[in-house]
Amino acid sequence: MAVQPEIDHATGRTTTGHEWDGIKELNSPLPKWWLYIFYATIVWSVGYWIVYPSWPLVTNYTKGVLGYASRQDVTRELDALKALRAERAGALARTPLEDIAKDPTLLTFALAQGKAAFGDNCAPCHGLSATGSPSFPNLRDDTWLWGGGIADIHQTISFGIRNADDRSRQGQMPALGGPNGALKPDEVITVANFVRALSGQPTRQGYDPAKGKELFASNCAACHGDEGRGNRELGAPNLTSRNFLYGSDEKTIIETINLGRGGVMPGWAGRLDETTVKSLAVYVHALGGGQ
Amino acid sequence: MSDVLASPAAKKGAPPVLPEYDDEPLYEGRREIYQQSVKGRLRTIKWVVLVGCLAVYYFLPFLRWYRGPNQPDQAVLVDLAHNRFYFFFIEIWPQEVYYFTGLLVMAALVLFLMNAVAGRVWCGYLCPQTVWTDLFTTVERWVEGDRRERMLADAQPMTAAKFGRKTLKHVLWLMIAWWTGGAWVLYFADAPTLVKDLATFQAPMVAYVWIGILTFTTYSLAGLMKEQVCLYMCPWPRIQAALTDQYALNVTYRYDRGEPRMSMKAAARAREADQPAGDCIDCRQCVVVCPTGVDIRDGSQMGCIQCGLCIDACNSVMTKVNRPLGLIAYDNDVNIDRRRQGLDEVYPIIRPRTLVYAGLIAAVGLVMLYGLMTRSFTDLSVLHDRNPLYVQLSDGSVRNSYTVRISNKRPVHRIFVLAVDELPLARLTAVGISMTAGDWPVIDVGPDSTREIIVHLTAQKPADLPPSSRVTFRITELGTGEKASMSDHFIVR
Ligand code: SF4
Ligand code: SF4
Numbered sequence: 133m134a135v136q137p138e139i140d141h142a143t144g145r146t147t148t149g150h151e152w153d154g155i156k157e158l159n160s161p162l163p164k165w166w167l168y169i170f171y172a173t174i175v176w177s178v179g180y181w182i183v184y185p186s187w188p189l190v191t192n193y194t195k196g197v198l199g200y201a202s203r204q205d206v207t208r209e210l211d212a213l214k215a216l217r218a219e220r221a222g223a224l225a226r227t228p229l230e231d232i233a234k235d236p237t238l239l240t241f242a243l244a245q246g247k248a249a250f251g252d253n254c255a256p257c258h259g260l261s262a263t264g265s266p267s268f269p270n271l272r273d274d275t276w277l278w279g280g281g282i283a284d285i286h287q288t289i290s291f292g293i294r295n296a297d298d299r300s301r302q303g304q305m306p307a308l309g310g311p312n313g314a315l316k317p318d319e320v321i322t323v324a325n326f327v328r329a330l331s332g333q334p335t336r337q338g339y340d341p342a343k344g345k346e347l348f349a350s351n352c353a354a355c356h357g358d359e360g361r362g363n364r365e366l367g368a369p370n371l372t373s374r375n376f377l378y379g380s381d382e383k384t385i386i387e388t389i390n391l392g393r394g395g396v397m398p399g400w401a402g403r404l405d406e407t408t409v410k411s412l413a414v415y416v417h418a419l420g421g422g423q
Numbered sequence: 424m425s426d427v428l429a430s431p432a433a434k435k436g437a438p439p440v441l442p443e444y445d446d447e448p449l450y451e452g453r454r455e456i457y458q459q460s461v462k463g464r465l466r467t468i469k470w471v472v473l474v475g476c477l478a479v480y481y482f483l484p485f486l487r488w489y490r491g492p493n494q495p496d497q498a499v500l501v502d503l504a505h506n507r508f509y510f511f512f513i514e515i516w517p518q519e520v521y522y523f524t525g526l527l528v529m530a531a532l533v534l535f536l537m538n539a540v541a542g543r544v545w546c547g548y549l550c551p552q553t554v555w556t557d558l559f560t561t562v563e564r565w566v567e568g569d570r571r572e573r574m575l576a577d578a579q580p581m582t583a584a585k586f587g588r589k590t591l592k593h594v595l596w597l598m599i600a601w602w603t604g605g606a607w608v609l610y611f612a613d614a615p616t617l618v619k620d621l622a623t624f625q626a627p628m629v630a631y632v633w634i635g636i637l638t639f640t641t642y643s644l645a646g647l648m649k650e651q652v653c654l655y656m657c658p659w660p661r662i663q664a665a666l667t668d669q670y671a672l673n674v675t676y677r678y679d680r681g682e683p684r685m686s687m688k689a690a691a692r693a694r695e696a697d698q699p700a701g702d703c704i705d706c707r708q709c710v711v712v713c714p715t716g717v718d719i720r721d722g723s724q725m726g727c728i729q730c731g732l733c734i735d736a737c738n739s740v741m742t743k744v745n746r747p748l749g750l751i752a753y754d755n756d757v758n759i760d761r762r763r764q765g766l767d768e769v770y771p772i773i774r775p776r777t778l779v780y781a782g783l784i785a786a787v788g789l790v791m792l793y794g795l796m797t798r799s800f801t802d803l804s805v806l807h808d809r810n811p812l813y814v815q816l817s818d819g820s821v822r823n824s825y826t827v828r829i830s831n832k833r834p835v836h837r838i839f840v841l842a843v844d845e846l847p848l849a850r851l852t853a854v855g856i857s858m859t860a861g862d863w864p865v866i867d868v869g870p871d872s873t874r875e876i877i878v879h880l881t882a883q884k885p886a887d888l889p890p891s892s893r894v895t896f897r898i899t900e901l902g903t904g905e906k907a908s909m910s911d912h913f914i915v916r
Contacts, residue, residue: 161451162450163651164453165648166655167450233854233855240875261808261811273817273822275816275817375815417854418855421822421852421854422854
């Protein structure tokens with residue numbers, strides 16, 4: 133479309149000779165440096181293709197001569213982060229559990245690290261907000277099966293509950309019902325109602341409290357205590373609490389008495405490093421308000 | 424207005440030879456501009472502004488300002504590591520960054536006001552590009568000589584002496600550029616310490632990198648690119664053209680007085696013969712002193728940065744030829760028309776546009792001043808834990824958790840008591856925090872810092888409470904009694 137250029141009268145400059153619907157294009161060439169920078173960026177991009185991974189192939193992609201992968205960056209950054217945290221992590225490792233909360237900086241560090249570790253490792257069972265669900269304890273209330281002191285929590289996290297490790301928490305609710313059980317079906321119902329009464333819940337009509345008390349004393353009190361307040365040595369729940377691990381309706385309690393219970397938790401001492409386990413203990417302890 | 428723009432082109436002489444479009448290069452080569460030195464009132468003002476701006480830039484980091492023990496004593500400091508900005512008596516925390524917004528809004532409005540009063544004065548006098556280019560050109564002139572000498576030398580083949588001069592020029596430019604980058608990083612750390620560290624290679628890598636970047640940009644923008652930055656890179660000329668009006672004072676060639684231009688002798692002859700003769704003697708002094716290579720006699724144009732050097736140049740010519748000064752002057756288009764019609768010139772500085780800008784500047788300034796004066800030294804922020812909203816405890820009571828953040832903006836350790844109003848039966852606890860006799864947590868916060876803690880609020884008789892009730896958290900400093908408060912909700916079901 134190289135038509136003869138002409139002088140534009142308003143500006144006194146030449147046109148390119150291009151015209152669209154009577155609108156003519158002024159000849160305003162780019163400055164030289166601008167154009168050369170533009171060329172340089174094109175050359176640069178070709179260099180990029182060669183040096184870095186870039187082109188998708190059918191099943192793979194070009195790797196680039198540097199063999200660069202973003203994964204290496206992540207590893208390097210993680211290492212750098214560890215080095216950066218080394219000082220505080222060291223302080224955390226040295227400080228006894230009970231003293232961590234006395235140092236605000238250390239506490240903040242442990243809480244932040246504990247929160248992250250909780251999300252990664254504990255949330256699948258206890259929930260992201262640690263509220264648990266039936267059969268997985270709520271860690272935000274004050275009902276503790278194995279103790280809510282920071283040392284108790286630390287031990288539970290380290291070795292877990294009822295797993296193959298000798299150091300794990302042991303204890304089990306036996307099955308009291310069934311053909312071989314200690315209790316007959318109607319006795320199970322009576323004990324279940326007694327347990328509901330312990331936590332202030334309504335009982336079924338015609339239920340005999342005296343019988344319930346007697347049956348409880350001979351079958352349950354060994355673990356749960358005469359008043360049903362539980363025993364943390366054995367992981368026996370406090371039955372006077374308003375919070376129930378498996379549910380507080382009559383049907384669920386009957387099922388618990390009939391079949392027994394025994395939740396498990398893995399021990400984390402071997403899988404997470406010691407400072408992480410410590411941070412988790414601090415975090416969980418703070419969530420529940422501390423004991 | 425269109426009159427002004429159209430006139431010069433229409434006056435161009437014989438039509439230039441048209442090149443075949445296809446033969447032209449894709450780019451426009453740069454015309455080297457050999458700016459000639461000039462003396463005059465505006466040039467003096469430019470010198471004063473230049474020295475003033477550079478002095479502030481280079482020496483401000485060394486100015487001290489005592490703020491208290493353990494506080495930085497640098498008057499202007501951007502403390503990125505601790506998220507603080509210090510400006511004399513002002514200390515800005517990250518959440519107060521709206522002061523910056525206010526400052527930026529003010530800066531924009533001041534630019535608008537300057538523009539409404541006198542066009543691109545910013546470009547001509549204050550813009551860093553102008554200041555540093557002026558400095559670099561001065562160095563160039565000092566080493567290589569004025570316009571004539573430089574043009575001559577550049578037309579000659581390279582000699583050892585010429586090569587030496589050019590090298591010296593670039594070395595001096597690089598030294599200024601390096602010093603410019605060096606001054607920049609001093610705003611981000613304690614200046615005297617950093618200078619020592621830089622000299623002994625103890626400074627952090629990032630400082631050297633920034634000095635490198637700024638050395639490069641200063642050298643290339645002020646030394647190599649000069650006017651190209653104004654012509655091709657800067658957006659302001661385009662924006663400015665849309666913001667101005669016919670009353671703004673701009674460097675103007677008063678063509679009503681200058682045309683028809685002719686030599687001094689021809690003009691004398693014409694005047695004797697009662698023919699029209701303009702004051703412009705076509706000596707091109709106004710063109711050779713122009714830093715952007717503009718011919719102001721073509722009318723107002725984008726390339727002109729309004730530096731006024733052509734005014735100084737032409738005034739000295741007018742003095743020599745014994746004509747009145749001000750053939751080129753700060754004037755507006757309206758006056759050119761008015762003079763032609765025999766009317767008086769008008770310079771309405773105060774008009775709706777300038778009044779509105781000035782009013783807005785005052786308003787923003789007052790708001791910021793009010794903000795600064797009422798700035799509190801204690802901040803409380805409370806965030807209700809939403810997941811879960813509440814937890815039931817073993818005895819049936821209900822607990823809500825909150826994240827409480829206390830900011831102590833004073834340079835001393837302070838101790839606060841945290842309490843809640845409106846829930847007399849509730850108990851406030853926090854892990855790792857001791858309690859007062861009144862059973863409220865006592866929290867100590869370090870100097871000039873923020874502390875975040877998780878607190879639990881427990882209501883003993885949730886049945887007596889509505890599903891959601893308002894609670895106000897209040898911190899009171901022990902001793903001074905300084906307070907801050909924030910409201911949130913307590914949820915029981
Ligand atoms: S035309 Fe005059 S005011 Fe405009 S840039 Fe050139 S010397 Fe400065
Ligand atoms: S300096 Fe003045 S007299 Fe000389 S060409 Fe420019 S406008 Fe005309």
